[in-house]
Amino acid sequence: MLLAMIVAAELPTCEVKRMCADRLARLRSGLDEQQVDAAVLLHGPNVTYATGFVPEAVDASHATYQRALAIVTEDRVRLHAHGRDAHEKTDGLDCEIGAPLWPELDDDTRAVRSALQEVAGDLAGRRIAVDSVTGAMERAGLYDDAQLVDANRVLGPARLIKTTDEVACIERSQFLTEWAMEPAREACVVGATRRDVAGVFLEALRGLGGDHNEIDPIFQPMPRSQRDGPYTASGSVAFPTGVGNPRYQAGDLVWVDSGHGCGGYASDYGRTWIVGREPSAAERSCFDRWLTITRACYDAIRPGVTLGDVARRAVAANGGTRPWLPYFYLAHGVGLESAEMPMIGTDLGEEFDDNFVLAPGMILVLEPVVWDDGVAGYRAEEIVVVTDDGNRILSSFPGYAPFDS
């Protein structure tokens, strides 16, 4: 842990005030470009982007009922937030703070309506960007006379390019996750269960100061052949199912995946572990291929290339077949959400990938999968940020134990 603290001191730091100001400026230029009069935001990551307030990492039902709401216009930003520590967390933010609102409740729509009118004025005939409209808001007719625009049109382009402060948050999240995974790897032994290992990880994460775990951590023992695993629509291996509490046996190949947030920005950790023994030659060759593919991606990623270019380099490095799970992607972005644009190799199709050009500040989580049916496979994740002349790897923990030792 002491070593972790020393390494942490070397990480780039995030200047919160500057980050908030930069984000708000980008959001406002999005409003301007889309000729939108106001944005009313109820989705946590969007509220964070607009105001700097980071809702607690709680179950979706809790997050939905006690949700934060942000109203943004050309010259005003208002935040309505819940939570025991909402006062402390909103202290110092450059936005107006309103009382908590309950947009899920029919008997709070009057308060929601007045908040909207106070900040944005009469909504009739105006263009309003929204990311969610609750049933209660719809029944109360809050937007009946407004013209609604999907908030993604405003926030999507803004959130795509990260500032150095946003990148620093991701880097710190990744650092915490990687260090907390080390005791979990040591706990992933014969006889332990998925929950035992997850408990060790989550306790270590807390010990390092990580209080924003965003997913039930995945430590899934994989079948050796697709035939032995759950059915999938694509005929490929199923991951991550999040089902059950398997007890590990000697030789289990365990795919690991988890993510945590710093300032709301997510990490994404992926590795493959083996329980109770060293990898076999066949397993090691899957890893070697994975490394070749990942290095080919590193070589390809720079401003000006398309997502399609990166995909083709990865396919070539894998001998002509696609090295990723068909229902996911070769790579995805990460930021205030654990999977966001840009995504490479999805069923949006090759034309989409060929029209999407990488630019500095975009983030890619590379997650190639090498599958050798009968042997199983290797999967790990690495985060890179596109820089002015190439890319920089944001993961700081060395190695792919037990495969590279």
Place this chain on the structure above:
Amino acid sequence: MTESLTVRRRDRVLAAMARRGLDALVLGRADNICYASGMQGLWTAGTRPFGAGCVVIAETRRTHVLSTWDAGLPETMTRADLYPLTWNPQIMARHLAAIDGFAESTLIGVDEVSPSFERAAKRIAPLSDIATADDLMAEVRRVKFDEEIECIDAACKVAWAGADAALEAPRNPAGAAIAAMARAGTTVPSSAPTILRAGDKTIIDLGVLLNGYEGGLGGTFIDGRRRAPPPLVDACRGGAGHTDLADAADGPWLVRGLGLGFEHPVLDPDHGHREVLKAGMVLSVSDGHHRDVIAVTDGPPRILSTRPATHPDSHAPAR
């Protein structure tokens, strides 16, 4: 969770759909999806944008769930009831159109309103109107089946394992609580853990989801013993209304439904003035730092968040 509970929950949803004349119900919220189908997806924190995660069709009485694999499929569903994950809205529209009965719907209920889904639904089911149905789901989930109450009871016991570990941990008490709850049954929190130490007092609030159902507790502990519940807990009886609860409360208070997470009814000083508590509701009752989970009866409430017998709940003196 048994298959018969899955069936009884789904039947409640179908009966409520019939009362409103809904041909199809499209659910995006994880808790609603679990209630209607029995499928539990991987837990992630925070709000989610609306998407068609589950479709219930009145005519066929079948539930259809967005899932690429059949891991976790309840016996009440078959692989044919699944439609796989896609990033492409056009492919998603084809999947929905292929669901038996969806394209002929004239009234489609949704648990959240999304202009883009509304446009897509109009293309798939040209004769359809869209109606809000978040309140339909809130209504059917309000009163629990007995088996649901036992699920919540079990989840409360897991939360207590966390509280006991936190009280004994010399450092990183939140981490110790999380690890203990993992050993006792779940790694999924419902709310953010609170553990504050001040002198001889420890303030704790923990919430978990076990097999989808929430459990939790909160309180001020002195020498490892929790202070006695405030009068608000006992006031939560069948027939009680807002005034009864407001009169009984001491500090800042919140009484809200608890089941597959945060539910209706919701009462606090400013909300729920027309709510009346009913036997069979399960509530999270907070007054100041104290929080109990109770099942409403027509007599005194059944407190589900009582300390398990292995650690007798010998109360510290009341405030």
